[in-house]
Amino acid sequence: MRPLNASIFKKICLLGDFAVGKTSLVRRFLDNQFNDEYLSTIGVKISRKLLEVPTPDNQLRSLNLVLWDLEGKDDFRGVAPSYLRGASGAIIVGDVTRPQTLTTLQNHVTHFLSHNPAGRIVIACNKMDMIDDDSVLQELDRPRQAISLVGTSAKSGTGVDEVFRTLCLKLAE
Amino acid sequence: MDVLIPALHDRRKIEYVVLDKHLLIQKFSDGVREFADSPDAIVIGGDVRHAFPELAGSEDDLLCVAAGATQEWTLQLLSRSGRGGPVINLSAHAHDDGTLVLLLEDATARATVEQQLLQGSNESKLLLHTVNAAREMLDRVINALDDALLVASPSGVIRAANAAACSIFGVHQGELIGTSLTELLPAGTLVDLHSPLRRSEISAVSARGEDLPLSISISVICDSRSQPEHVVMLARDLRKEKEAERQIGKLRAEKNFLLEEIDDERHFHGIVGNSKVMAAVFKHVEQVAASDATVLLLGETGTGKELVARAIHTLSDRRDCLLVKVNCAAFQSGVVESELFGHEKGAFTGAVTRRAGRFEYAHGGTILLDEIGDLHLETQAKLLRVLQEREFERVGGNAPVHVDVRVIAATNRDLAQEVVAGRFRSDLFFRINIFPIHIPPLRDRREDIPLLVRHFLSRFTSRSNRRVSAIDPDAMDILLKYDWPGTVRELAAVLERAIIIAERDVLRKSDLAFLQKTAPPKRSATSLIDVEKQHILDVLKATDGVIEGARGAAARLGLKPSTLRSKMNKLGIQSQTRQFK
Ligand SMILES: Nc1nc2c(ncn2[C@@H]2O[C@H](COP(=O)(O)OP(=O)(O)OP(=O)(O)O)[C@@H](O)[C@H]2O)c(=O)[nH]1
Ligand SMILES: [Mg+2]
Numbered sequence: 001m002r003p004l005n006a007s008i009f010k011k012i013c014l015l016g017d018f019a020v021g022k023t024s025l026v027r028r029f030l031d032n033q034f035n036d037e038y039l040s041t042i043g044v045k046i047s048r049k050l051l052e053v054p055t056p057d058n059q060l061r062s063l064n065l066v067l068w069d070l071e072g073k074d075d076f077r078g079v080a081p082s083y084l085r086g087a088s089g090a091i092i093v094g095d096v097t098r099p100q101t102l103t104t105l106q107n108h109v110t111h112f113l114s115h116n117p118a119g120r121i122v123i124a125c126n127k128m129d130m131i132d133d134d135s136v137l138q139e140l141d142r143p144r145q146a147i148s149l150v151g152t153s154a155k156s157g158t159g160v161d162e163v164f165r166t167l168c169l170k171l172a173e
Numbered sequence: 174m175d176v177l178i179p180a181l182h183d184r185r186k187i188e189y190v191v192l193d194k195h196l197l198i199q200k201f202s203d204g205v206r207e208f209a210d211s212p213d214a215i216v217i218g219g220d221v222r223h224a225f226p227e228l229a230g231s232e233d234d235l236l237c238v239a240a241g242a243t244q245e246w247t248l249q250l251l252s253r254s255g256r257g258g259p260v261i262n263l264s265a266h267a268h269d270d271g272t273l274v275l276l277l278e279d280a281t282a283r284a285t286v287e288q289q290l291l292q293g294s295n296e297s298k299l300l301l302h303t304v305n306a307a308r309e310m311l312d313r314v315i316n317a318l319d320d321a322l323l324v325a326s327p328s329g330v331i332r333a334a335n336a337a338a339c340s341i342f343g344v345h346q347g348e349l350i351g352t353s354l355t356e357l358l359p360a361g362t363l364v365d366l367h368s369p370l371r372r373s374e375i376s377a378v379s380a381r382g383e384d385l386p387l388s389i390s391i392s393v394i395c396d397s398r399s400q401p402e403h404v405v406m407l408a409r410d411l412r413k414e415k416e417a418e419r420q421i422g423k424l425r426a427e428k429n430f431l432l433e434e435i436d437d438e439r440h441f442h443g444i445v446g447n448s449k450v451m452a453a454v455f456k457h458v459e460q461v462a463a464s465d466a467t468v469l470l471l472g473e474t475g476t477g478k479e480l481v482a483r484a485i486h487t488l489s490d491r492r493d494c495l496l497v498k499v500n501c502a503a504f505q506s507g508v509v510e511s512e513l514f515g516h517e518k519g520a521f522t523g524a525v526t527r528r529a530g531r532f533e534y535a536h537g538g539t540i541l542l543d544e545i546g547d548l549h550l551e552t553q554a555k556l557l558r559v560l561q562e563r564e565f566e567r568v569g570g571n572a573p574v575h576v577d578v579r580v581i582a583a584t585n586r587d588l589a590q591e592v593v594a595g596r597f598r599s600d601l602f603f604r605i606n607i608f609p610i611h612i613p614p615l616r617d618r619r620e621d622i623p624l625l626v627r628h629f630l631s632r633f634t635s636r637s638n639r640r641v642s643a644i645d646p647d648a649m650d651i652l653l654k655y656d657w658p659g660t661v662r663e664l665a666a667v668l669e670r671a672i673i674i675a676e677r678d679v680l681r682k683s684d685l686a687f688l689q690k691t692a693p694p695k696r697s698a699t700s701l702i703d704v705e706k707q708h709i710l711d712v713l714k715a716t717d718g719v720i721e722g723a724r725g726a727a728a729r730l731g732l733k734p735s736t737l738r739s740k741m742n743k744l745g746i747q748s749q750t751r752q753f754k
Contacts, residue, residue: 047251064229071291
């Protein structure tokens with residue numbers, strides 16, 4: 001089978017508990033918009049974004065990102081493998097105002113990697129605008145398989161680009 | 174298959190694309206184009222991923238679908254408008270011939286219903302989380318309170334209690350819930366659960382039977398129809414507060430005790446003073462006390478000669494016998510002898526029985542002969558004999574009476590000059606001038622004034638129920654600078670008068686204004702009488718002329734009413750109530 005511009009298309013999954021802000025992060029990243037209303041995602045919502053990222057040898061590389069914004073699940077086992085397979089990376093999202101959405105991060109990481117052993121992962125601790133200090137992040141054990149852990153706010157935009165760019169830099173290597 | 178797919182297509186509006194094993198389009202239904210991101214890419218031989226970029230990354234998954242098996246996704250497809258594309262059910266079916274059929278069914282309507290169900294469930298979970306978080310926070314706050322918080326039904330049955338309630342009342346939460354609020358309060362505490370109460374102090378008893386002072390507040394929470402719904406009781410444990418108060422009281426008492434101790438250290442047998450001159454006096458007293466030597470106390474009236482005599486007596490071995498005091502100036506010439514030495518029955522008119530004199534009473538002890546300079550010459554001779562031979566005869570008697578008495582003489586006169594003037598026997602003078610002690614007047618021991626002031630303030634305030642416990646520096650200054658004509662007794666009188674005038678618990682300069690008005694002070698005995706008279710007048714004025722009773726002038730002055738009356742008589746004060754108004 002001839003790969004379809006294999007170097008360019010990258011499937012990225014957004015995983016995490018319901019209502020942690022996966023859809024909102026994608027929307028901020030794509031359209032720079034935010035909505036306070038909550039509309040839970042059914043199945044998966046797919047979006048695409050073309051992003052130019054530098055490679056380690058300082059070349060610019062265009063990545064055609066296919067973002068799989070999955071229906072939130074508090075139990076990671078509820079995410080069917082067919083939705084995860086073939087992904088190059090994942091953004092696993094937690095909500096800093098709901099501690100139990102942070103404790104399940106590791107499960108999502110493990111689950112994702114079991115289907116994509118070479119997949120890259122960034123953790124987004126979302127809704128940072130709702131808390132006064134970032135001690136939550138300090139106290140959090142970052143899953144060691146994750147490249148990085150970023151405090152984000154889809155509402156204010158803080159950290160959103162950083163999450164996607166950190167992941168894409170790794171994917172461009 | 175050729176029959177099945179079109180049939181499905183017709184019946185359920187399922188669109189299809191048939192792919193080869195390179196994912197190249199072999200066949201398709203026209204409706205597929207509606208779902209495709211690039212409809213033009215739906216051509217025979219075209220790569221399906223050009224039409225459906227959503228499939229990028231999932232190629233392996235598609236190709237892995239085993240023969241006869243199915244793989245399914247619910248996808249919200251890419252949209253060309255901003256709102257999100259249609260939701261489709263995408264399923265891949267592998268066939269034995271190596272072809273792969275993708276079935277695409279518009280699931281938007283079903284997804285909308287599913288979405289609403291999921292949304293409802295997620296939202297209620299979120300709400301539950303919010304409620305739980307709020308309740309946890311509230312619980313933490315309520316349980317962190319030091320005060321007991323009890324929520325009861327309108328009839329007083331406890332429904333909820335915080336941790337402090339359990340620890341204050343000493344019972345488990347389970348025991349509190351269901352009992353009556355009033356059971357926690359001591360029997361007889363009248364609390365109307367339906368009328369609010371603000372910080373009312375009660376004494377309850379804890380489950381362990383200990384006293385439990387509480388400050389309780391009760392508030393009633395009403396429903397929308399203004400009917401009582403909850404009774405909320407807040408109870409503060411006052412044990413620590415009470416204990417702290419007790420400790421403060423104890424410390425205060427200890428402080429006073431220590432102050433008194435300090436005072437005592439500056440007191441010498443009741444004589445207040447820590448000045449150098451007084452220290453010398455005390456030293457002499459100690460030196461002479463142990464011996465039986467006759468002592469002569471020299472000093473103006475009111476300098477405390479009697480106190481010094483008492484100190485000598487107390488420090489001597491004679492302390493268990495009497496100290497007998499005779500004021501030699503108080504008697505007429507005929508009387509003083511019989512006072513001192515006693516008389517036989519019939520010695521003179523009126524001597525109906527035999528009577529012992531003061532020397533006899535003082536046997537084994539000490540006699541203080543005050544104002545010895547006022548003694549008549551004949552009596553002086555008799556006294557000389559006592560001093561020399563320790564014996565005398567009673568008036569009208571011949572039998573000698575032996576006595577063992579220590580003599581302390583005191584005078585405010587210059588005895589040497591009295592000898593020169595022929596009013597005092599020189600032999601007696603030498604006999605009593607063995608160990609003279611000079612007691613300085615107040616003006617020569619000004620350092621003692623602050624100490625004396627404190628001493629008298631505490632004495633007078635405890636006696637008169639007036640709470641004047643301190644003195645302003647300005648007022649003290651006046652006392653220090655005042656040219657004390659007389660004695661400690663005068664200072665005492667001034668202070669007693671000032672205390673009556675004082676309106677506050679601190680003596681102020683204005684309370685001593687009368688001192689400045691009486692300037693220039695005269696150094697005479699009359700000034701003491703004046704002070705005494707004025708003082709009595711002041712007290713009478715303050716009591717509206719009332720002499721007797723707890724609030725009367727006599728009580729205030731620490732005198733018996735009869736004594737005060739005779740004093741008033743002597744000083745020419747009339748006891749007409751009106752006069753003092
Ligand atoms: N304050 C704040 N609210 C946010 C943030 N991100 C998302 N939200 C809100 O959180 C709710 C859920 O956001 P979504 O983006 O729909 O969450 P999701 O993870 O996609 O939820 P599911 O699709 O149900 O899994 C919405 O009401 C958002 O407005 C954020 O950074 N700050
Ligand atoms: Mg979502």
